[in-house]
Amino acid sequence: MSPQVRNPIRISLVVFGLLMAGCVPPQTTGTAVTGVRDPSTVESPANLVGQLSNDISRARMAQVNVLSPGWFKKAESAFFRAQQNLERGNKIADIRRDVMASRDHLQRANEFAVISRTTLEDAIEAREMARNAGATSFEKEYRRVENDFLDLTRAIERDNLSYAQKNRSMVIDRYHELEVRAIKAETIGEVRTLVARAEAADARRLAPLSHDQAVTRLNDTDTFISSNPYAKEEMLSMAKEALFEARRLVVITELSNRVKAMKPEAVVLLLEEHLHSISAALGAPDMRDQEYPTQLENIIGSVNSLKSDRTFISEKNQAxxxxxxxxxxxxxxxxxxxxxxxxxxxxxxxxxxxxxxxxxxxxxxxxxxxxxxxxFNQLYVAVRGYFQTDEAEVYKKENQLVIRLKAMRFPVGKSLIMPENYALLSKVQKAIRTFDDPRVIVEGHTDTTGSDEVNMLLSQQRAEAVREYMIANQTLAPESISAVGYGSERPLASNATSAGRAINRRIDLLIIPEAKPI
Incomplete structure (x- = not known):
């Protein structure tokens, strides 16, 4: 395309981007365009770099890194230079120069991200649905489609809207194909594996009702997916229910095998022990001399009382x-x-x-x-005292407090928070509440094992799991805590050794105190 033709398009794109940016509402996690603050309002170099770090993280959470990959890469590179200059104690002028360069690039990235969101709305939705279904597990196929998607956003950065509009349907179809494959191969495949595992443990005889229910769910879901390949929400909903029933079947079968050789009194005592341990943990009265329905009511009443008390405390704090x-x-x-x-x-x-x-x-x-x-220093000392050295590392980073959860463990390839992590997360809640209504960013990191796409999605899902846990326990309001996954992009140690990989698999929490107005 000749320069005479390209220049009007470039001008139109910039004007369109500025108009769209003016119509975008204030930034919210994962959806809005990241705002860029005037660095002249921040005085110290540490504050400049700290605020820029927050803006880069918010831009990544808003998917600016894929909606405008070229400009975002330039912004992040300039940020890393500013960070290195700060750590090395280089000239303030050099730090400010890199910060301003990063902000300029980030502003351009935001402008093109607005255009990408408008032009590629259906493709973005298809990409998210495929990723949520587990399409990243097909590493080669997913990487090809992802590269095709990035070709669309790069074309928009080059003012070539016609290419993006012409090829987006092809990209959408490929994401849809991967999504259906992922639902069957990943979700339904796991269901089949779990049902087979239960059947090998004699589920048909020991747990016939649970077995029939799980198999029915599996067959119904498989049939529905084959007949309705574009009913995305229904497929995902049915697949999740089938997976739940399959996991439940395994648990029931294993427990049935455990109790089949026990005497009736031993089975009753086991059930009583479980009920009593729950009531004791809740501080409820010992009612083992009562009927089982009464014992259950005792536990449920205690839980409801705690929920009511928590709600009261939350409302009181708001007042x-x-x-x-x-x-x-x-x-x-x-x-x-x-x-x-x-x-x-x-x-x-x-x-x-x-x-x-x-x-x-x-x-x-x-x-x-x-x-x-x-x-801040007093709170930093206090928070450090909450954790043992093998549980977490607590340190200051500019005007932020970082809690690196060394003892946080997830099942391999999963984002499920296991009960053994509850005690550690309880200390994290205490640390967050030590500050007055802070903002918190949960960062997920992995090692280099597996593909970049799988690692990026897994790190995001694990960070989201920690965020949802904090929200469910009323640690912070949803708008005050966000989650971002970095995959293997920010290692702390070499991935060449098992010890280094273990260090790189981590959850970091950034606690950002509330900025008091002057």
Missing amino acids: LQSEMETLKADYQAQIDALNVRVATLEGKTREDQMAKERMARERMAAEQRLAAERK
Whole structure:
């Protein structure tokens, strides 16, 4: 295409991107375009790099790295240079130069991401559905389709909308094909494996009702997928139900094998032990001398009481926060009124008064920064004391607190949080609540075992699992905690050794204290 033809397209794209950016609502996790703050409002180089790190993370969560891969790569490269200059104590001018370059590139990436979202809306949806179904497990096939998708977004970056519009249908069809394959091979395949495992343990005889229910779910799901290849939501829903029933069948069969050789009293005592351990953990009365329905009611009532108490505490905290905000506003209004009176009584001109107020604000800002640093250091020391050295590493990174969960373990290839992690996550909740309404980013990281696509998705799913656990336990409001997966992109050690790979498989939590207004 000649320059004479390309220039109007480029101008149109930029104007369209700016108009669309103006219509996009405030950024929310995974959907909106990341805002870029004016670096002149941040004073220290550490704050500049810290805020840029947050913006880069939010952009990645918003998929800007795939919607505008070229400009995002430039932004991230400039950010890494700024980070290295900060760590090495290089000139402030060099740090600011790299930060500004990164922000310029990130702004361009955001503008093209807006256009990609509009132009490739159906392709983006197909990609997400394929990934959620497990299509990344077909490493070679998925990589080919992903490269085709990136060709579309790169074409948009080159002002070649016609290429993206012409080829997006082909990419959508390939994602759909992978999605159906993934549903059958991954979800239904696992169901078949689990049912076969249960049958080998004599499930047909020991658990006939559970076996029939699991097999029926499996057959219904397989038939439905074959007959309705584009009914995405129904397929996923049925596949999840079939997988649940298959896992349940395995558990019931294994327990049936365990109790078949036991005497009736031993079976009853085992059940009683389980009920009693739950009631004891809840602090409920010992009701082993009562009928089983009464014991169950005792446990359920205790759980409901704890839920009610948690809700009450949450509502009370919200009311106190609202009251504090009101008092703060009243106090500021009184200060403003007194300042006006002082200016009037002293016969100060408006210019003198403004200069006086500016000096007072600058002094107050300096005092607040020092107070915030002191408080942050105190909280840092407190949080470090919550964890054993083999559980987590706690350190400061600019104006953030990082908790690296060394003892966090997931099943191989899964994102399910196992009960053995609850005690560690309870300490994490305590650490988060030590701060006053902070913002938290959960980062998932893997080693290089497996493909980049599988690692990226697995790290995102594990970070999301930790985020959902925190939300379910009312640690923070959903809008205050986000999750991002980095796959194997940010290793801490060499992936050439098993010890290094173990270090690289991790969950990091970034606690970002609330910035107090001056």
